Amino acid sequence: MKKLKLIAPFVLLVAIVLGISFSTSAQMSEQVLSAAHDAEWTGLDPHVASTVSSFYVLANVVESLTTNNDNIELTPLLATDWSQSDDGLTWTFNLRDGVHFSNGDAMTSEHVVFSMNRIINPETGSGRVASVGGPDAVWEAVDSHTVSVTTPEPNAILPVLLAARSTSIVHPDSVDENGVIVVPIGTGPFTVEDLDGTISMRLAKNENYWQEGLPLLDAVEITVIQEEAAREAALLGGEVDFVTSIAPQSVQALQDNPDVNMLVSPALAYKYIGLNLTREPFDDARVRQAIAYAINRDDLCAAGDFGLCTPLYGGPIDTGSPWHFDYAPYSYDPDKARALLAEAGLADGFEMELMPTSTYQDTVRQAQVLQAQLAAVGITTTINAPEWAEWLELEGNYRYDGYICSWNGLVDVEHYFYLQHRTDEVFNFTGYSNPDFDALVEQGRQVSDFDERYAIYEQANQILVDAVPYVYFYNPAFTRAMSPRVQGYVLRSDNANLYMNTYLEG
């Protein structure tokens, strides 16, 4: 007995040590990813927000009826299947059973109709009305798990448009008394917790998530680090496990670093200069073509993205896409540019203003290279780089000569042509108008067979490349960098930032 008494404290000690080690190991197994995003989100209302930084978060919180998988093929999400009526005016979507919002409510067709009507309602101020069928689309609940939408004109690509997370289904309780969504209640794998303005938040696992076993992480701690050097340092120093973007000039060094897993993926995106067709001399196609010939895209790419890009000598679509078209006339040819200018009566050159935006510094860098290159063919340029807010206003009102920007997250061929170049369409900021082109892109919307569509858009692409309202520069690449511990993250060419399948090793 005496011996036992002596042992007792040791037993206790062992128990405590075990307890401690157990509790620490329990803590270790808690899967929390620490992520640094590169820009502050601009609101978390999926129907209103328009920035990439907002959707880096939102794509994990809310879900749309359809989606694109990692290979950017259209796949079901909240809708399991869909069909179009014979007259092409009505689409019917069957909703997935057993989907719950993060607050526990089951998702039904009422929620879908509510969300779509919220997008269409002008008071919401959503920029995505066209993606849900346009202002005159009528969304109806057929039964608890079936919805239909009827549009005045046939719309063959509605399921493709609905893959945008900005058309996500939200719970009505998300909307506050002012009609604003501060934090959406969605059906996604994570929910927003501990939101601190636009600088930090915690994405916590949605315990009600409908996909069995997902998400793998318990939480993602998100902070925002805007300064590139600081973001890189935070990753290298182990402050964070994951960063959403790396300055292109640092990519090489990080690829060589064994402590970092550096991902680079060609992007479904393009950078370009849009020319103002409502102003002289840009109303003359020869002048626009001259600019297209005067640009050395390799240098442009070297300056803007440090070689992480694919030059575009014709249309906007990269070779990696099924919608790539071969037509590529604009190889670098300053002599031809000068000849075209002479033909247009501008042998002595002319002056123009380049309008990048200071909010996206890569556009300012490109403007400087363009300035040097255009000077070589006699085009004298000045650079005006307003902030995004002012830039949008100037762009939207034809108050520019040439603006420099990019389009991102373009999946279907439609995304490259319709809204930007059809006569008077919402994003047609160049004033381009061509009835033949309009007819083609409208026809393309009403056809669903791939080969048939390809033939249509091949013609549209050629018309557009010859007319050059946009001079395409190149397809850029997206980057992510993370600790080797981070597994299962896929860098997608549409730049969707999904933490659902991510986990930490060790």
Next chain:
Amino acid sequence: MFGAFVLLIVVVMGLFGPAITPYDPNGMDFSDRFANPSFEHWMGTDDFGRDIFSRVVVGARVSLQVGFIAVTVATVVGAWLGLIAGYSTRLTDEVIMRAMDVLYAFPAILLAIAIMAALGKGIGNAMIAIGIVYIPIFARIARGAVLGIRNEEFIIAARAMGAGDIRILLTHILPNVLSPIIVEITLSLAFAILAEAALSFFGLGTQPPDPSWGRMLAEGRAFFRQSGWMGVFPGLAIFFTVMGFNFLGDGLRDALDPKLRR
């Protein structure tokens, strides 16, 4: 003396900059980027393959312009307001000085950024914004100086002889409050050059491709690891110029203000 010497070099660069650069300051060469200093490129080349030495030389003009024009705005407006405040009735004084307090309570850089947002970016507006930010300092100094002498005999005498207020301000008061203002001018020149650099950091200052030291520094920060030289040389240029103005200011203070001479 050291201050004056450095400033002389900078002023020469500012006046003759474009004529004495070895290369076109905006000429790009993508085959020769991030070059280290060499006989060919004394300060190396930047991310566009531009010669940094040429850009530093040409940048002197911009930085000096910003300094001089911003401080001129601040001095003319600020000193004038200060003179009026110090010389006129209590009410006018209160109104002017409380308005100055409002401007002064703003963190300077925020005020400048907000003004730039309203005016639009660009070097001209940066000068105005920086100038506005420094108005209250000059107003305070001028007012303080006026208060110190406004009851001196020669002022009272001038007034008794029927001189108008403006005449008294210009011919009697102004010359007597000049020395603290001149000292503040040289010190403010230094701050204005730094303020331009700060605005450039936020992308609001000089617009590309024209180099100012501030903008070169702001651009260089993204490439510290590729090539430290991009940030070092414009940084040194700012450093020596600002130091030159500060030394000059201190020297002038000692020379002009006998009370402070030791």
Next chain:
Amino acid sequence: MNYQYVVQRLLLALVVVLGITFVVFMIMQIVPGDPARVILGPYASDESVAGLRDRLGLDRPFFEQYLTWLSKAARGDFGQSLLNGQEVAPQLHGRIGPSFELAIVSLVIGLVIAFPIGIISALKPGSAIDIIATVFSQIGVSIPSFWMGILLIIVFSLNLELLPPSGYTPIWEDAGDWLAHIVLPAFTAGFVSASIQTRFIRSAMLDVLNANYVQTARAKGLNERTVIMRHALRNALINIVTIIGLQITALFSGIVIVEVVFSWPGLGRLAFNAVEERDYPLLQGAVMVVAILVTLVNLFVDLLYFLLDPRIEYA
């Protein structure tokens, strides 16, 4: 203590704060760029933008918007952020602490550097130490703080991996972590103010050292140490307190840049982003809080000055 003076100072402070909100409101009205357009981005149709403008009340007359804002602000309601829809007040609330901590630590770092250097160089003007101190303070006021901040990140975070490059931990959660995070930003801001303070402290000390009473104390045969500690330093403190007061505004200005560089969750970064994104209510709130902070500190310094030197009369 002269209470009339205190009341007068408080009223003036109120006028200044009101003036500041008015100036910000005015500036924001003439800023180009439509906040509704910024929120909705390039995808929005004109109808959507008009709808949002209407909802946000952006089309109402200037004075109506200002007075509405003011009457609500007086009740602690700063409205909703245009961009993220969150209430402004709690967002501001969370940022005051970090900004204030950064300001205080910067000030302390500044004083810790400036005091000994300033005093020693005043005691031996023209000596090697004095010259080194002069050069040092020149360096401090001649380096753009963003440049120094990034340099520190590269040296201490990227190369040496000693200190974190960004972020913030509340002090009550983990004091050590808080300290690790605040060192670099506070040093960046503190170094500049140290340089300015060194000069002021030096000249304040020189003034009192040459003053009659110090000379008298010396003549009485008191040892140098006693003279400095008991007579000179105490009297120099009065001037130094004033300088600290003046420094506060400058410090808050410097902190805006430092907060952006080091991703510090403070008011300066908030205000800067609000300007960039045309988030009027957020900017208004942030600037007002900064102005109140600065005004309060100045008021405090004024009163301290008054306490330290009761001989001063206030009209």
